[in-house]
Structures are given as structure tokens and as C-alpha cells.
Amino acid sequence: MNYQFNFEWIGTYWPVFLAGIWMTTKLIAVGGVVGIAVGTFCAWARSLGPKWLGIIVAVYVELIRNTPFLIQLFFIFFGLPALGLRLTEVQAAMLAMVINLGAYSAEIIRAGIEATPKGQFEAGASLAMSPIQTFRHIVLVPALQKIWPALASQVVIVMLGSAVVSQIAVEDLTFAANFTQSRTFRAFEAYFVSTAIYLGLAILLRFILIQIGHSIFATKRRASR
Amino acid sequence: MPLIDIDALHKSYGETEVLKGIDLHIKKGEVIALIGKSGSGKSTLLRCINGLEQINGGAISVDGQQLINDEMHLRNLRQKVGMIFQQFNLFPHKTAGENVMLAQQVVKKTSKSDAEAMARKMLDRVGLGDKFDNYPDQLSGGQQQRVAIARALAMEPIALLCDEVTSALDPELVGEVLEVVRELASEGMTLIMVTHEMAFARDVCSRLVFMHQGRIHEMGAPEEVFTNPQTPELRSFIGMSH
Amino acid sequence: MSQIGFWDILTNLIFATGWTVLLSIISFIGGGILGLILLFARIGKRKWLQHVVKVYTEVFQGTPLLMQLFLAFFGLGLMGINVSPFLAASVALILWTAAFLVEIWRGCVTAIPKGQWEASASLGMTYVEQMRHIILPQALKLSVPPTVGFSVQVVKGTALTSIIGFVEVTKAGTVLANATFQPFTVYGLVALIYFALCYPLSLSARKLERKLNAAH
Numbered sequence: 001m002n003y004q005f006n007f008e009w010i011g012t013y014w015p016v017f018l019a020g021i022w023m024t025t026k027l028i029a030v031g032g033v034v035g036i037a038v039g040t041f042c043a044w045a046r047s048l049g050p051k052w053l054g055i056i057v058a059v060y061v062e063l064i065r066n067t068p069f070l071i072q073l074f075f076i077f078f079g080l081p082a083l084g085l086r087l088t089e090v091q092a093a094m095l096a097m098v099i100n101l102g103a104y105s106a107e108i109i110r111a112g113i114e115a116t117p118k119g120q121f122e123a124g125a126s127l128a129m130s131p132i133q134t135f136r137h138i139v140l141v142p143a144l145q146k147i148w149p150a151l152a153s154q155v156v157i158v159m160l161g162s163a164v165v166s167q168i169a170v171e172d173l174t175f176a177a178n179f180t181q182s183r184t185f186r187a188f189e190a191y192f193v194s195t196a197i198y199l200g201l202a203i204l205l206r207f208i209l210i211q212i213g214h215s216i217f218a219t220k221r222r223a224s225r
Numbered sequence: 226m227p228l229i230d231i232d233a234l235h236k237s238y239g240e241t242e243v244l245k246g247i248d249l250h251i252k253k254g255e256v257i258a259l260i261g262k263s264g265s266g267k268s269t270l271l272r273c274i275n276g277l278e279q280i281n282g283g284a285i286s287v288d289g290q291q292l293i294n295d296e297m298h299l300r301n302l303r304q305k306v307g308m309i310f311q312q313f314n315l316f317p318h319k320t321a322g323e324n325v326m327l328a329q330q331v332v333k334k335t336s337k338s339d340a341e342a343m344a345r346k347m348l349d350r351v352g353l354g355d356k357f358d359n360y361p362d363q364l365s366g367g368q369q370q371r372v373a374i375a376r377a378l379a380m381e382p383i384a385l386l387c388d389e390v391t392s393a394l395d396p397e398l399v400g401e402v403l404e405v406v407r408e409l410a411s412e413g414m415t416l417i418m419v420t421h422e423m424a425f426a427r428d429v430c431s432r433l434v435f436m437h438q439g440r441i442h443e444m445g446a447p448e449e450v451f452t453n454p455q456t457p458e459l460r461s462f463i464g465m466s467h
Numbered sequence: 468m469s470q471i472g473f474w475d476i477l478t479n480l481i482f483a484t485g486w487t488v489l490l491s492i493i494s495f496i497g498g499g500i501l502g503l504i505l506l507f508a509r510i511g512k513r514k515w516l517q518h519v520v521k522v523y524t525e526v527f528q529g530t531p532l533l534m535q536l537f538l539a540f541f542g543l544g545l546m547g548i549n550v551s552p553f554l555a556a557s558v559a560l561i562l563w564t565a566a567f568l569v570e571i572w573r574g575c576v577t578a579i580p581k582g583q584w585e586a587s588a589s590l591g592m593t594y595v596e597q598m599r600h601i602i603l604p605q606a607l608k609l610s611v612p613p614t615v616g617f618s619v620q621v622v623k624g625t626a627l628t629s630i631i632g633f634v635e636v637t638k639a640g641t642v643l644a645n646a647t648f649q650p651f652t653v654y655g656l657v658a659l660i661y662f663a664l665c666y667p668l669s670l671s672a673r674k675l676e677r678k679l680n681a682a683h
């Protein structure tokens with residue numbers, strides 16, 4: 001093998017990568033926050049909500065968990081306009097990520113809720129709190145605390161999965177590599193660089209999420225003492 | 226010549242020294258009870274004798290053979306010295322009979338039929354001849370511990386180490402296990418046991434060893450040690466455990 | 468061009484599903500074999516080998532599968548191998564699957580209580596004998612549900628190979644969607660096909676898990 005690796009193009013193309021990183025960051029920020037919110041609602045619906053809602057949520061969760069993210073993305077972006085719902089590329093990508101993370105985090109958070117001792121619910125009821133108040137003030141935070149590491153892993157997985165949104169022309173980090181390699185014909189190097197950046201982002205994102213977990217749950221614990 | 230020779234044994238976990246120079250010489254057929262407060266290093270001593278822990282200083286020899294920490298020497302040592310654990314540690318994926326047969330076949334290369342004959346004999350000996358095909362989770366704690374004893378005996382060891390073998394048992398099951406141990410003692414098996422059953426220790430043992438903060442603090446014949454403890458630590462320990 | 472009807476779409480998709488299934492099986496079996504080899508390095512006694520495998524799993528779990536596919540496709544090309552999308556897809560998916568299976572299986576090995584190691588050691592067994600007779604048989608039992616569960620990820624992962632040009636059910640879907648101007652129907656059908664492949668696996672993973680828990 002006498003191929004000469006060449007990374008000189010970075011000098012010219014780094015702004016494209018920077019823009020790509022920014023887009024990927026925005027996607028996971030929105031997808032992460034809204035996705036976990038959706039997941040929390042669904043977890044509530046499945047474990048404590050009305051039965052009919054629980055069934056709808058169960059179907060949603062199973063459909064999403066048993067189909068590829070790429071197909072979900074294509075269905076939303078190419079398929080939904082047939083129903084009159086036309087989204088921009090970025091909107092479609094964000095929606096797909098929210099729906100995807102929502103389903104996975106619902107299962108994770110539900111496990112946390114179901115591990116809550118029954119006495120906690122009874123204590124809430126005995127203080128004349130409504131079921132929703134009990135959930136919000138007594139059950140949710142310890143449940144989230146228990147499953148936070150698993151949730152953090154899932155957010156990282158969704159971030160890495162977002163690489164495919166370049167397929168609907170969202171200008172994310174993968175798009176930057178596609179774009180660069182089409183101009184420079186340095187495909188391997190371009191993907192190598194973007195892969196390394198993804199690895200850095202994954203490590204950073206995980207670190208940030210763990211820190212967020214520490215700060216949320218540490219202050220709650222102190223406050224409740 | 227003593228069967229087990231322990232000289233100036235030192236053992237540390239990281240910074241903390243757990244055994245601070247143990248000298249103990251055990252003759253064939255002796256029954257030794259190790260007593261002492263929790264954390265005094267009794268388990269660690271047994272584990273060192275069995276090579277489950279690497280020692281940091283001193284020497285242990287068993288039947289004239291120095292304990293050396295490589296696979297071949299450990300294998301030899303462990304065929305001579307069996308160990309019974311507080312938590313039984315039966316293999317849950319094997320029946321009682323298979324538990325007793327496995328190491329004979331794997332370690333001693335005994336044929337299957339010989340191993341099975343031995344297993345039946347040993348299970349009979351601990352009173353569980355009818356439990357050969359039962360899995361551990363179908364047995365009571367006391368029965369499991371007796372299978373564990375049979376498993377160790379099937380290797381034909383020259384000494385047995387017993388670490389609080391009745392501590393994980395419901396009170397009504399303690400007796401059946403102690404009965405087996407008493408039997409072994411009367412048959413001349415060399416035994417070193419950590420125990421909190423003071424009455425049993427007094428009754429069965431030839432020597433009591435009181436450990437305190439990683440050292441042998443006092444030792445002697447049971448009657449002597451119980452009726453005339455020399456140190457305030459042992460006095461308070463005996464007082465405590467009555 | 469003549470009209471492509473619903474049944475034409477469906478038969479074309481089902482035909483392409485064969486390739487999805489084949490690639491899934493290759494990835495799973497290949498990844499399983501590689502994963503087993505890596506597992507022995509990961510839980511073995513050589514420190515440096517443990518580290519190599521640890522870095523391997525972290526890299527493959529910490530980067531997008533899509534990037535791994537691109538790198539396999541272009542990387543194999545650089546090595547002078549004439550790469551078909553199928554070859555690149557198989558290589559990348561095998562490497563990726565192995566990285567996840569190693570971690571799943573290692574978790575099962577470390578879940579075996581310490582007492583099992585000590586009891587077998589006290590009976591004179593060597594490390595290999597302990598593994599062979601005591602640890603692995605028990606870990607194997609624990610590993611079945613999560614391994615079956617992970618096969619769902621493998622099936623879904625094969626969808627990405629469409630992007631490097633391998634014609635499986637997702638790629639067939641994109642082609643048909645463009646040709647028929649019926650993306651809603653086509654992608655809906657593709658989704659249902661994946662669901663039909665994955666849901667039974669998910670269900671059996673859950674059942675196995677429940678059975679395992681009930682046994683203890």
C-alpha cells in the first residue's frame with residue numbers, strides 16, 4: 001500500500017466542519033431536552049396514567065424501538081407531506097430525534113419509576129397530594145436519579161445516530177465530511193477526521209450529562225435534608 | 226513435624242496491614258478454633274493458607290511444602306487443603322452430586338465412575354445420600370453447607386479450613402452442620418475453623434487461638450483459655466460472647 | 468413508465484428484505500465469533516490485552532456506525548482491496564457488533580459472584596478450568612436475553628448500509644419511493660417490515676429475561 005495520507009485540506013475546510021459540529025450540537029440539544037420531556041410524559045402514562053393512554057404509548061414505544069432511525073427520518077421527511085405535514089430538513093431531523101429518544105427514554109424512566117417503593121406513593125397520598133403532585137414532587141426526581149447514567153448513554157447513542165440526518169441534507173458533521181470528500185477526493189481522511197470529532201463529542205456529551213446529573217441530584221438531596 | 230507451618234506471616238491490603246506477623250504450627254489431627262472480633266483477620270489467615278490471598282511477608286508451608294504462588298504449586302496445595310465458606314458457594318448449575326464430582330474429574334483426573342462412587346460415599350457421609358440429583362436451590366442452607374463439606378472431602382484433603390460455616394444458617398439448621406464437623410474431628414481430620422459457636426469450640430477443639438488486631442493474642446487448650454484468660458482483650462471477648 | 472402498483476412495491480421490498488436478513492445473520496455470527504475472541508482478551512490475565520480491547524469497544528461504541536461504514540468502505544479501498552458495498556458493510560457491522568457483544572458478555576462474567584471463583588480455586592482448579600466449568604456456563608445463561616435483545620440493534624444497524632450503496636430493504640425503499648412518488652406508503656411498508664423482523668426478537672428477549680429472573 002503506497003497511499004499517501006493527506007490532511008492539508010483541513011486548512012481550507014475547517015469552517016465546514018465547525019458549522020457541522022454546531023448543527024450536530026443544536027440537534028442533540030433540542031432532541032435531548034425535548035426527547036427526555038416526551039419520555040418522562042410517556043413513562044408517567046405507562047406506569048401511572050390512564051389505561052388507554054398507556055396502550056397508545058406502548059404501541060408508540062414498540063414501533064420506534066423496533067424500526068431503524070433512518071426509516072423514521074425518511075418517513076417523517078418524505079412520507080408525512082402526503083398527510084399535509086411538510087417540514088424543513090432541520091425540523092424533520094429534530095422531530096425524528098425527539099420521537100426516537102422519547103421512546104427509548106420512556107422505557108428507561110419507567111424502570112426508574114417502577115423501582116420506587118410503594119410507600120412513597122402512599123406517603124404522598126397521605127399528605128393529601130394528588131397523584132400528579134406525588135409523581136412530580138416525590139417520585140420523579142429519585143426515579144430520574146436512579147436511571148440517569150442509562151439515560152445519559154441513550155442521549156449519546158441518539159447523538160451518534162444523528163449522523164444519518166445528512167441523508168436528508170441537514171448540514172451536520174457528517175455532511176461536512178461528505179462535502180469535503182467530494183471536493184478534495186480525500187474520502188478516508190475526511191471521514192477519519194469526522195469520526196474522531198464524533199468520538200470527542202460523545203466523550204464530552206457524556207461528561208456534561210453526568211455533571212448535570214450530579215448538580216441536579218446533589219442540590220435536590222441537600223434541599224431535602 | 227507440624228502439618229501446617231506459619232512463620233511471621235504478614236498480609237496487607239494496600240496501606241492497611243491486616244496480619245502483622247502470625248506464627249502458628251499445627252500438627253496432624255489437631256482441631257483449631259480461631260476466635261476473635263470481626264475484622265481481627267481470621268478469614269484473611271485462612272485465605273492465606275489456601276492461597277486465595279498473596280502474602281506480603283513470612284512463609285507458609287503445608288506438609289513440608291512451601292506455599293508458592295504459581296498455578297502448579299497452588300493446585301498441589303489446594304488438593305491437600307480444602308476450604309468451606311460461610312456462603313456455601315455451591316455451583317448453582319450443577320446438582321449436589323456433580324458439585325462433588327467436578328473437581329475430582331477436572332483436577333485429579335479421576336474417571337467419571339470413580340468420581341461418582343466417591344461423591345455418593347461423601348454425600349452419604351454428610352447424611353445426604355438421597356440428594357445426589359438435587360440442585361443447590363432445592364436444598365436448605367444446612368444441606369447446602371453439608372454438600373460443600375462433601376465436595377471438599379472428596380478431594381481427600383489432609384486438612385480442612387472452615388470459615389464461619391454456620392453463620393449464614395438459620396438457627397435450627399446450625400446443629401446438623403456442626404454435627405458433621407464434630408464427626409470429622411473425631412475421625413482425626415485436621416481442622417482449622419473460624420467460629421462463633423463458643424460451646425462447640427470448647428467441646429471439640431484441641432486448641433483455641435484468639436486473634437486481635439492482626440496478631441495471635443492468646444492461645445491454649447480450650448478449658449485453660451476459657452477459665453483463665455490472660456489478657457483483658459480475651460476476657461472482654463469471652464464476656465461479650467456469653 | 469408504467470404504473471408500479473402496491474403489490475409490485477411489496478414484492479420488491481420483500482425480495483430486498485432477504486439481503487437485510489442475510490447481512491444481519493452474517494454480522495451477528497461474525498460479530499459473535501470476534502466478540503468471543505475479544506472477550507477472552509478482555510477478561511484474561513494480560514493487562515495490555517485488556518486495555519486494547521477496552522479502547523476498541525470505546526471507539527466503536529463512541530462513534531457513529533455510519534462513519535465506521537464509510538471508513539471500512541474507503542479504507543479497504545486504500546488497501547487495494549476491490550470493495551463491494553456488501554464486503555464493506557459486512558466488515559464494519561462485524562466489528563461494530565463485536566464491540567457491543569464483548570461488553571454485554573463481560574457484564575455477564577463479572578456478574579458471577581466472587582464466591583464461585585473462590586470455591587473453585589479452593590478445589591484446585593486453574594483459571595482455564597474455572598472459566599470452562601464454573602464461570603462461563605453460568606455467564607452463558609445470563610447472556611442469552613441481552614444477546615437476543617442486541618440482535619434487534621444489528622438488524623436495525625443494517626439499514627445504514629444503504630448509504631454506502633448496499634441494496635437491502637432500506638435502499639430498495641428509497642429507490643421505490645423515488646420511482647413511485649409514494650414515499651408514505653413505501654417507507655410505511657419498510658418500517659412494518661423492520662418491525663416484523665425486530666419485534667419477535669424484542670419479545671423473546673423480554674420473555675427470556677423474565678424466565679431467567681423467575682428461576683432465581
Ligand SMILES: Nc1ncnc2c1ncn2[C@@H]1O[C@H](COP(=O)(O)OP(=O)(O)O)[C@@H](O)[C@H]1O
Pocket residue numbers: 238243261262263264265266267268269270
Ligand atoms: N479484600 C480486602 N480489601 C481490603 N481490606 C480487606 C479485604 N478483606 C478484608 N479486609 C480487611 O481486613 C481486615 C480483616 O478482615 P477479615 O480477615 O475478614 O476479618 P475477620 O474474618 O476476623 O472478621 C478487616 O479490617 C477488613 O476490613
Ligand SMILES: [Mg+2]
Pocket residue numbers: 267268269
Ligand atoms: Mg471473617
